Amino acid sequence: MQILDFKKRHPKHSDRVGMLAIMLALASLILGGCGKDPAMAAIETDAYGFQCVKCQAKFYTDRKSPLGSKCPKCQQDYVEDVVGFWCEKDQHMTIRPRVSGPEGAAVCEKCGTSLKNAMISPKQKDLVAWGATKSGS
Secondary structure: OOOHHHHOOOOHHHOOOOHHHHHHHHHHHHOOOOOOOOOHHHHHHHHOEEEEEOOOOOEEEOOOOOOOOOOOOOOOOOOOEEEOOOOEOOOOEEEEOOOHHHOOEEEEOOOEEEEEEEEEEEOOHHHHHHEEEEOOO
């Protein structure tokens, strides 16, 4: 009985397997990269929202028009940027000034659910629904 050596019969087999592995890896990278990264979608926005801590004015600017440090309504230096918190339970976005520390914990203003790891950048339509007016050029 004769034992056949596969490599002697097919010397290019390992080259084909290597090429196939490379092609599969490239295909998975290309096809896997078609979806939008949820983390990037959460921080992308078409506008920036602000609230004056002193007079409570709500306003926004588009991405190309930065806001100065003064409130357009009361002209005081008490402007804070705002962030949104998305509640999965009732599909509502709570928008409020960005705060760090214990008072930074967000609660849904509609249902009262604690919103941990739910921060999102509000879009212009969200800011308008919140009551913000456009400021800047």
